[in-house]
Amino acid sequence: MLLAHGARPKPINAITASLIFGWRALLKIKHVPEQLFDVTAFPIMFTLLFTYMFGGAIAGSTEEYLQYLLPGILAQTVVMITMYTGVAVNNDIRKGVFDRFRSLPVWQPSVLVGALLGDAARYTISSSIVIGLGMILGFKPEGGFIGVFFAVALLLVFSFSLSWIWTSIGFIARSQESLFFLSFVVLFPLTFASNIFVDPETMPSWLEAFVNVNPVTWLVTAMRGLIHGVPDVESIGIVLIISATLVGIFGPITMFLFRNKK
Amino acid sequence: MNKIPLAIETENITRYFKDVKAVNGISLKIETGGVYGILGPNGAGKTTLIRMLATLLNPTSGSGKVMGYDIVTEKETIRRLVSLTGQFASVDEDLTGLENLLLLAKLLGYSGKNAKKRALELLSGFGLTDAAKRQVKTYSGGMRRRLDIAASIVVRPALIFLDEPTTGLDPRSRNQVWDIIRSLVADGTTVLLTTQYLDEADQLAGKIAVIDHGKVIAEGTPSQLKASVGSNVLRLHINDASEVEKAHHIIAHNMNLDVQTNSDPYLLTIQTENVSAATSLITEITSAGIEISRFSLGQPSLDEVFLALTGKSVEEENVD
Numbered sequence: 001m002l003l004a005h006g007a008r009p010k011p012i013n014a015i016t017a018s019l020i021f022g023w024r025a026l027l028k029i030k031h032v033p034e035q036l037f038d039v040t041a042f043p044i045m046f047t048l049l050f051t052y053m054f055g056g057a058i059a060g061s062t063e064e065y066l067q068y069l070l071p072g073i074l075a076q077t078v079v080m081i082t083m084y085t086g087v088a089v090n091n092d093i094r095k096g097v098f099d100r101f102r103s104l105p106v107w108q109p110s111v112l113v114g115a116l117l118g119d120a121a122r123y124t125i126s127s128s129i130v131i132g133l134g135m136i137l138g139f140k141p142e143g144g145f146i147g148v149f150f151a152v153a154l155l156l157v158f159s160f161s162l163s164w165i166w167t168s169i170g171f172i173a174r175s176q177e178s179l180f181f182l183s184f185v186v187l188f189p190l191t192f193a194s195n196i197f198v199d200p201e202t203m204p205s206w207l208e209a210f211v212n213v214n215p216v217t218w219l220v221t222a223m224r225g226l227i228h229g230v231p232d233v234e235s236i237g238i239v240l241i242i243s244a245t246l247v248g249i250f251g252p253i254t255m256f257l258f259r260n261k262k
Numbered sequence: 263m264n265k266i267p268l269a270i271e272t273e274n275i276t277r278y279f280k281d282v283k284a285v286n287g288i289s290l291k292i293e294t295g296g297v298y299g300i301l302g303p304n305g306a307g308k309t310t311l312i313r314m315l316a317t318l319l320n321p322t323s324g325s326g327k328v329m330g331y332d333i334v335t336e337k338e339t340i341r342r343l344v345s346l347t348g349q350f351a352s353v354d355e356d357l358t359g360l361e362n363l364l365l366l367a368k369l370l371g372y373s374g375k376n377a378k379k380r381a382l383e384l385l386s387g388f389g390l391t392d393a394a395k396r397q398v399k400t401y402s403g404g405m406r407r408r409l410d411i412a413a414s415i416v417v418r419p420a421l422i423f424l425d426e427p428t429t430g431l432d433p434r435s436r437n438q439v440w441d442i443i444r445s446l447v448a449d450g451t452t453v454l455l456t457t458q459y460l461d462e463a464d465q466l467a468g469k470i471a472v473i474d475h476g477k478v479i480a481e482g483t484p485s486q487l488k489a490s491v492g493s494n495v496l497r498l499h500i501n502d503a504s505e506v507e508k509a510h511h512i513i514a515h516n517m518n519l520d521v522q523t524n525s526d527p528y529l530l531t532i533q534t535e536n537v538s539a540a541t542s543l544i545t546e547i548t549s550a551g552i553e554i555s556r557f558s559l560g561q562p563s564l565d566e567v568f569l570a571l572t573g574k575s576v577e578e579e580n581v582d
Contacts, residue, residue, distance in 0.1 A: 002387045002442070003449045004380065004418045009371030011342070020368045024354070027365075031356050031397055096352035100413065103316050105341040106369055 017110035018117060025118020038084060039126040043077040047133050050197065058198060063138045070134040071223040072196030075155055077130055078123045079191055079216060082159050083183035085119050086166030090173055093261060102258070109255055116163050123159050127152045143229035151226040154239060158219050161243035164250035171257035190216050215242045267330030269294040269421050269452045270315060275324035276476070277310050284310040286476030287324065292454065292469075294329075294420075297447055299467030300456040301567075307476040308456040309349055312423050315454070316346040329420055345414040349425040352410060355399040359390050359409050362398060366416045384412040388442070404435025411442055421452045428462060440465060460567055464488070472571060479571050488562065490570065495562045496532045496540045501553035503527050509552050517543060522569060528555070531566060 012020075029035060050069060055062030089112070092098050101111045131139075131148060141148050166183065173179040193207065194216040200208045211217050218238045225232035270292040277285040285307040292298045302308050313319040315328055317337040326333040328340045346352070353362045363384055367377035385394050388408040393401060398409065407427060414422055424443070428436040443466055447453055457463050463470045464484040472480040472487070480487060500506045506528065513521045513532060521532045534540045540559050547554060562570070 002384070002412075002445055003415055003451065008417050009373075009376070012369065012371050017369060020365065023368075024357070024365055027361055028354075028356050031358075095355065096348040096350035097354050098352075099313075099318060099346065099348045100352035100366075102318055103341055103344075103346045104366075104369055105338060 011105055014107035014110055017106040018113040021111050021114020022117035023114075025115050026121060029118070029121070035084075036122065036125065039081055039122045040129055042081060043073070043126050043130040044133060046077055047073050047130055047137070051137060054197060066134060066137055066139050067228075068224075069197065070130070070139045071151065071227045072194070072220045073134075074127055074130045074151070075216060075220050075223055076191045076196050077126050078155055078159050079162065079219075080187055081122065081126060082119070082163045083166050083179075083187060084122075085116065085163040086170035086173070086179055086183065087176055088115060088119075089167050089170030090176060090179055093171060098261070108258065109251070112164075112167050112254060112258065116160055116167075119163060120156055120160060123156055124152070127155065141227045141229075143227050143231075147226045147229055147231075150231075151223040154222055154226065154236065155219065158215075158239055158243050161246040164247055164254055167254040168250050168257060171254065171261060190214060195220055215239070218242065266294060268292060268327070269298075270326070270328055270454065272315075272326040273324055275311070275314060275321045275326050277307075277314060277319065278322045283476050285314070285321075288473065288476070288478055290471060290478070290481075292452075294452045295447075295450070296468040297443065297453045297455055297466045299463035299470040300454070300473060301458070301460060301463045301470050302456070302473040303458060306473045308473060309425055310476075311473070312346070312425050312454070312456060316344060316423050317341060318346070343419065344421045344423060345419040346423045347410050347414045347425065347427060349429070353398050353406065353413055356397060358395050358397055359385060359401070359405075360394040362409065362413060363416060366413050370417045372416075380416060384416065388412045389438075402435070404431050404438060407431060407435065407439055408442065411439070415446065415451075419451060421454065422446065424453060424455045426456050426458065429458065436462075460487075461561060464561070472567065474571075487567065494534045494536065494540070494559055495566055496534045496543065496557060496559050498530045498532065498544075498547070498557045499526075499528050499555045500530065501528075501555040505552045506530065508550070509547055512547060512550055512552075513543065517546065519543070534559070 047070070050073060051062050051066050054069070055065035059065035059068060098111070102108070131141075131152075143151075165186075169179060169182060173182065193211055194214045195211060196216070200211040200217070203211060218235050222232060222235035222239050225235065268291055270290060272288055272290045274287045274289050275285060276283065276287050288307075288311060300308050300311065310319065314321050315326060315333060317328075317333055317340050320334055329343050331339045331343075333340060354365070357365070360381055363381035364377050367380050368374070372380055382391075382394075385391050388411070390405060390409060390412070393405060398406060401409065411424070411427065427443070428439050431439065440462075443453055443455070453466075455463070455466060467484060469483055470481070470487055471478050480490065482490075498509070500509055506523070509530060510521055510523065513519050513530070519532055519534070521530055523529075524531060532543065534543065537559065544554065544557060
């Protein structure tokens with residue numbers, strides 16, 4: 001009486017499975033809207049704080065500095081919130097629901113790909129807030145809507161790839177506290193020791209050397225080019241290569257941890 | 263030879279976690295149909311065994327087959343045939359009951375319309391229609407369990423693993439879950455159930471394996487098991503601890519019965535044949551001037567089964 005009768009439906013493919021898990025992530029946003037706090041508060045805080053605090057000192061005027069800073073703040077905001085992906089995974093595995101997903105006959109990485117697709121929605125909200133606020137403060141993207149669109153698209157690709165580091169760490173971390181600590185240790189140097197705030201040429205040579213190989217620097221250079229209408233093929237290419245490498249390394253690590261979680 | 267494959271067959275299956283032998287060489291043959299119960303205390307290895315059979319964990323050594331398929335090399339096939347209800351509710355607390363079932367129905371291949379139909383059908387079958395649009399975190403323990411089992415049968419599984427489905431439930435919710443399990447079996451599914459309660463295994467299972475320290479220490483039908491333990495247990499609570507010794511002596515020597523002391527210093531447990539044997543025993547004790555504060559006659563508890571099978575109580579086992 002309770003059991004299903006008739007033929008069993010056909011198994012679904014990898015893309016459908018990922019989209020269904022993406023839908024789950026959106027449902028979670030609907031039910032727990034507080035989780036959008038970080039994607040809204042962070043960008044507003046960062047944009048206002050850095051524009052008005054550094055603007056006068058670094059570029060002579062806040063409006064001029066904003067043209068330089070905003071693409072970087074956009075990148076920083078989204079890169080910072082990628083760590084919440086790890087927090088979400090860490091939360092999920094401590095509840096039993098992951099066991100159920102793992103015992104389903106679907107393409108296994110879809111659980112995580114779906115979660116990351118849901119995160120892409122959060123990143124888009126964040127990006128819109130930063131750009132919107134920037135425009136109010138006087139930011140003028142010379143690359144127009146198309147330039148901004150591609151810059152955000154590139155940022156989403158990079159963040160999606162970077163998130164796989166957090167999903168791996170999400171499986172290993174014993175607690176959320178250790179996860180937060182670890183992510184700050186990684187994210188602070190990555191975002192601050194970059195060309196987001198100042199031109200690396202003003203830095204001591206050892207720091208400049210680090211900044212120049214920092215993936216975030218490449219990302220910000222590529223985004224600035226796109227936003228200001230002078231796309232730089234080299235940096236875009238390098239960002240895409242870095243992204244592919246991140247997925248190539250941390251994707252399999254995450255899946256190994258996912259399959260072998262006790 | 264046209265033989266129906268066994269639901270589960272394991273050969274000396276083991277799983278170690280570092281030095282801990284969670285499952286230490288279990289060989290089982292479980293036929294299809296009905297409920298098979300795995301009885302054991304906390305930490306006996308029940309969950310580890312189930313997780314291996316549900317393909318969530320690879321064995322350290324030994325082998326296992328579920329519905330005739332190997333649990334290591336044929337995971338995908340097994341996943342299409344079985345479903346697992348873990349010990350901790352494996353539903354998403356942030357979503358509503360309806361969304362949880364919709365999510366699973368879609369993942370299992372139902373189209374949008376049919377997914378909704380199946381989800382609503384299950385919610386009504388499990389008495390959750392009124393709570394369909396509430397987040398699961400607002401559900402009671404019993405409701406959560408029912409949703410959890412509903413989530414396991416979105417498509418018809420050949421075999422269902424239920425890991426301690428009634429642990430922590432109140433008696434009413436427990437009865438509801440029992441009814442669900444009975445109707446699943448009546449509908450033709452095989453259920454592998456783990457439990458800490460002999461009573462539960464007795465109510466539901468056709469056959470029971472008692473496991474302890476990762477090993478099977480007894481296997482049989484509930485009546486065989488109870489027979490090996492003694493079908494009735496009389497528990498006597500003596501009012502004065504100083505008189506326990508005296509009561510013990512009377513029962514063991516004058517009446518020649520098997521009597522056991524417990525971690526509770528006031529309690530004596532005695533295997534008795536029947537009610538009249540128990541009454542005469544009580545008469546004997548009271549006429550010796552020993553005051554009995556209360557007594558009960560009933561089925562042996564898991565602790566007493568353990569005592570009979572291993573000579574140790576569950577508590578002593580845990581100290582080891």
